[in-house]
Amino acid sequence: MPIDYSKDAGAGMENVSAKDMSIPYLSICQTNSAEIDKAHPDHASKAIDGIETGDIFDTAAQKVVCKSDSKLRIIPCHYEKQWVEWRPKNEGGGIVAVHTDDSILAQTTRNDKNKDVLPNGNLIETTAVHLVLYEASSDTFIPAIIKMTSTQLKKSRSWNTKMNSIVIDTGETKFRPASFSHTYMISTVPERNQSGSWFGWKVELDARIEDEALYLEGQSFYEQGAKLLSPPQASKALPESSE
Numbered sequence: 001m002p003i004d005y006s007k008d009a010g011a012g013m014e015n016v017s018a019k020d021m022s023i024p025y026l027s028i029c030q031t032n033s034a035e036i037d038k039a040h041p042d043h044a045s046k047a048i049d050g051i052e053t054g055d056i057f058d059t060a061a062q063k064v065v066c067k068s069d070s071k072l073r074i075i076p077c078h079y080e081k082q083w084v085e086w087r088p089k090n091e092g093g094g095i096v097a098v099h100t101d102d103s104i105l106a107q108t109t110r111n112d113k114n115k116d117v118l119p120n121g122n123l124i125e126t127t128a129v130h131l132v133l134y135e136a137s138s139d140t141f142i143p144a145i146i147k148m149t150s151t152q153l154k155k156s157r158s159w160n161t162k163m164n165s166i167v168i169d170t171g172e173t174k175f176r177p178a179s180f181s182h183t184y185m186i187s188t189v190p191e192r193n194q195s196g197s198w199f200g201w202k203v204e205l206d207a208r209i210e211d212e213a214l215y216l217e218g219q220s221f222y223e224q225g226a227k228l229l230s231p232p233q234a235s236k237a238l239p240e241s242s243e
Contacts, residue, residue: 078225
């Protein structure tokens with residue numbers, strides 16, 4: 001007789017939360033990304049077959065999850081803004097600390113590259129962090145993190161505005177639903193300024209979630225989100241800056 005695996009569904013994983021797993025990042029492949037740039041020192045370990053600039057990839061699975069001409073369905077579950085302190089790349093790079101309020105900016109000055117620099121030479125990068133579930137298949141959503149910095153902070157603000165503007169009218173009452181009540185479609189678009197060109201994020205409202213199980217999945221990730229991003233976990237979670 002074949003084994004009935006369903007009767008033990010979830011057994012052994014009862015105490016495993018998001019904090020106990022490696023949460024991948026959804027990142028955009030740029031021309032200088034290690035995943036595609038053969039001259040990058042980390043290319044050998046991070047190379048992804050078939051990846052192209054503008055593709056969205058999962059950093060943990062090291063695979064493309066959305067091509068540059070397609071869209072990916074996601075559910076936003078938690079949002080947080082952080083001010084990440086980086087050691088300059090010419091001094092070895094790496095995260096020094098994650099600050100949870102903008103008071104640290106009072107100690108900085110702007111350098112010739114329009115970066116916020118502390119008196120000790122470390123950089124402060126304002127970072128919008130979105131915890132999401134992304135659709136890996138028709139019935140499977142996977143937790144992931146999207147971080148937006150620099151020129152993409154405007155995209156983050158626009159996305160937050162979209163979420164905050166949704167109102168549900170039951171006939172008896174009106175209210176703003178949870179962020180995980182709706183799905184969104186993300187994709188990438190080419191952008192350019194006087195400093196160069198790159199691919200940025202595009203976020204569009206998709207639809208209200210009608211599947212209760214999926215809604216509860218988003219709710220669960222929302223409840224774990226604040227703990228997942230709180231220091232010191234946050235300092236370990238953020239990948240190297242692409243700026």
